[in-house]
Amino acid sequence: MSESQTLLLGFIAGVTILIGLPLGRVRSVKPGTRQFLNALAIGILIFLIWDVLVHAFEPVDIALGKLHDGSGGVGPVAGYAALFFVGITVGLGSLVLYEGWLGSRARAVASSASSASSASPRRFGPGTMAPEELAVPRTRGISGWSAARRLSLLIAVGIGLHNFGEGLAIGGSAAAGEIGLATVLVIGFALHNGTEGFGIVAPLAAEGDRPSWGFLLLMGLIGGGPTFVGTAVGRQFTSDAMSVIFLTMAAGSILYVVIQLLGVAYKNGRKELIYWGVLLGLCAGFLTDMVVTAGGA
Numbered sequence: 001m002s003e004s005q006t007l008l009l010g011f012i013a014g015v016t017i018l019i020g021l022p023l024g025r026v027r028s029v030k031p032g033t034r035q036f037l038n039a040l041a042i043g044i045l046i047f048l049i050w051d052v053l054v055h056a057f058e059p060v061d062i063a064l065g066k067l068h069d070g071s072g073g074v075g076p077v078a079g080y081a082a083l084f085f086v087g088i089t090v091g092l093g094s095l096v097l098y099e100g101w102l103g104s105r106a107r108a109v110a111s112s113a114s115s116a117s118s119a120s121p122r123r124f125g126p127g128t129m130a131p132e133e134l135a136v137p138r139t140r141g142i143s144g145w146s147a148a149r150r151l152s153l154l155i156a157v158g159i160g161l162h163n164f165g166e167g168l169a170i171g172g173s174a175a176a177g178e179i180g181l182a183t184v185l186v187i188g189f190a191l192h193n194g195t196e197g198f199g200i201v202a203p204l205a206a207e208g209d210r211p212s213w214g215f216l217l218l219m220g221l222i223g224g225g226p227t228f229v230g231t232a233v234g235r236q237f238t239s240d241a242m243s244v245i246f247l248t249m250a251a252g253s254i255l256y257v258v259i260q261l262l263g264v265a266y267k268n269g270r271k272e273l274i275y276w277g278v279l280l281g282l283c284a285g286f287l288t289d290m291v292v293t294a295g296g297a
Helices: 003-019 021-025 031-069 074-119 131-135 147-175 179-207 213-236 240-267 271-294
Strands: none
Touching: 003 021, 003 147, 003 179, 003 213, 021 179, 021 213, 031 074, 031 147, 031 179, 031 240, 031 271, 074 147, 074 240, 147 179, 147 213, 147 240, 179 213, 179 240, 240 271
């Protein structure tokens, strides 16, 4: 398979993430529907954690098997195990630290705004901007986004790390001449990414935050673009160590997102919708995974 054909497969596998993103633009979603969609995303993400960790643990498992039968040493086991746990820690811990940084920055801006408003007895009206308003600090960039949009970004980052690992598998199989396997992987990963796009916008749907098309395309690029990049890298060379670190970082970041989404879900009530939504999301994840497994992957 030529390089251009291989990259086309990676593009197809990644671009399907755009299928689920327009759901974030739906208007007037009922509270119960929002709750169910949020729970559905949780189920999909829980499946992704399982799927990612199973693949990330394979080199550790193989090294343990070689150690058991005497054909390998302790070094590979220790090395892969270290990458496994470090990756999860970095994936989860970095987002926890990032959340804390955003929170402290938002509090600092709010404190400055409060001080500026209390210094002048005049209250700003809904009409023309008063000169005093220019002195009030405003949040810019990601820290000025809503909580739902920041959570969507974190989901996209986690899925992007996961999809980079998928791209490595596509590129590696194509480079090895396993055309049938590469094609089946593309079909399965394309189905996966279609459900992942929905997972990205679920927090927006749950909060009634209607994003712009530009925001949705950006999330699609962050979440789906790494599939294409991973395919290009995987066609040139394969590395178990690189796969382990990227997959475990993805698992850690997705775990962070699941915890956040569960907190949102329980605040909204209707717990029965959480259970059924999570169950349906898990089933959707496993059904798409069956396509890949049926092809012998």
